Structure formats: C-alpha cells, structure tokens
Amino acid sequence: MQSRKDFDKLNRRAKRNYQLEQLNRLQKLFAQFWKSIGKLGLANDRKSRQTYQIRSETGEIISDIDSVLEKWKIDYKKLYNSADINGTNDDDFLEDIKSKLQNRNNLVNDNNIDTTELNRAIERDEVREAVFRAKQGKSVGIDEIPSEILRNDTCIDLLYKIIRFCSIEEYVPS
Known part of the structure; x- marks a missing residue:
C-alpha cells in the first residue's frame, strides 16, 4: 500500500514537471515566432508607401514633403478662418441667426402650442415606469x-421624493 502511494506521488510530480517543461518550451517558441513576425516589417512598408503629393496652381504635381505640408497648412487656415479681416462675415452670420430664431419664435407663438404640459409636476407612476423600464442584469451606474x-x-417612493424635490426647488443635491 505504501509503495503504491509513493509511486503515485512520484508519478504526479513527474507529470507536473513534464507539463512545466512543455509550457516553457511553448513559451520560447511563441517568443521566437513573434520576433520573426516583427522582423517582416509590414508596418514599415505601409508607412513608406504613403504619398505626399499636391497639384499646384499651375497644375504641376509637387511631391516635396515641406511644400505639401505648407500647402495643407495654408488650405486649412483658409478653411477655418473664412471671415474677412473686418469681421463683417461674423456680423452678417449673427444677424442671420437672430432673424431665423425670431422667425421660429413667431411661428411657435402663432400656432398657439400649449407648453404647460412640459412644466407639470412629476408623478410617482412615471418614476415607477422609468425604474421598471431599466434593463436587468446590466452593469450598475455611477451610484453603484x-x-x-x-x-x-x-x-421608488424615495426616488420620487428626490426627483420631485429637485423639480420643485430647481436644485440638484451633490
């Protein structure tokens, strides 16, 4: 009985040692594999193939990197700084927006749209419905x-009281 136990113990130890050796061998193989993949240099080839070319005002193709980057710089400045020096484009734009906003406000007031429903008090059933619409089994929010x-x-009662307080007092507690 004792010799059988000793044999089983030695067998388990030998099995663990064998598995550890195989694991180490595989790790060395994978390290060599990834090193050889990295030496292929596919990413470097992709970078070198990127072309920097533009067509000048005269129609000729320019591939000098400094000239291309300078042209892009000038084009982006023109794109994002479209207002003239006096700023009249900004003033015209502002007046245009104000007139459109005024026209929209007149349109809403002319249609006599009732907006009192938007300012009514929140009801407990609305809070309950919102809570029951939340997905179950999902990760928790910031409140955990x-x-x-x-x-x-x-x-639900506590949430209703908090939401109603925030709505009435126009204050959100930190």
Whole structure:
C-alpha cells in the first residue's frame, strides 16, 4: 500500500514537471515566432508607401514633403478662418441667426402650442415606469445601485421624493 502511494506521488510530480517543461518550451517558441513576425516589417512598408503629393496652381504635381505640408497648412487656415479681416462675415452670420430664431419664435407663438404640459409636476407612476423600464442584469451606474434593487416600492417612493424635490426647488443635491 505504501509503495503504491509513493509511486503515485512520484508519478504526479513527474507529470507536473513534464507539463512545466512543455509550457516553457511553448513559451520560447511563441517568443521566437513573434520576433520573426516583427522582423517582416509590414508596418514599415505601409508607412513608406504613403504619398505626399499636391497639384499646384499651375497644375504641376509637387511631391516635396515641406511644400505639401505648407500647402495643407495654408488650405486649412483658409478653411477655418473664412471671415474677412473686418469681421463683417461674423456680423452678417449673427444677424442671420437672430432673424431665423425670431422667425421660429413667431411661428411657435402663432400656432398657439400649449407648453404647460412640459412644466407639470412629476408623478410617482412615471418614476415607477422609468425604474421598471431599466434593463436587468446590466452593469450598475455611477451610484453603484443595480436596477433590480430599485424596483422595491420603498426605493421608488424615495426616488420620487428626490426627483420631485429637485423639480420643485430647481436644485440638484451633490
């Protein structure tokens, strides 16, 4: 019995040693594999093939990197600084926006749209419906409270009181 136990113990030790040797051998092979892949230099070939060419005002193709970058710089300046020196484009744009906003406000007031519904008090059923619409089993938010816990009536009442307070007092507690 004792010799069988000793044999099993030696067998398990030899098996662990064999597996460890095989693991080390595989790790060395993978290291060599990734080194050889890195030496292929595919990324470097891609970078060298990128062309910097532009067509000048005269129509000729320029491939000098400094000239290309300078041309791009000038084009982007023109693109983002489209206002003239006096700033009249900015003033015209501002007046245009103001007139469009005024026209839209007149249109809303002329249609007599009732917006009082937007300012009504929040009801408990709305809070309950929002809580039950939240997905279950998903990761928690910044408050670290799972949505399953919020489905409790006590939690819904507390949420309703907090939301109503924020709505009435126009204050959000930190």
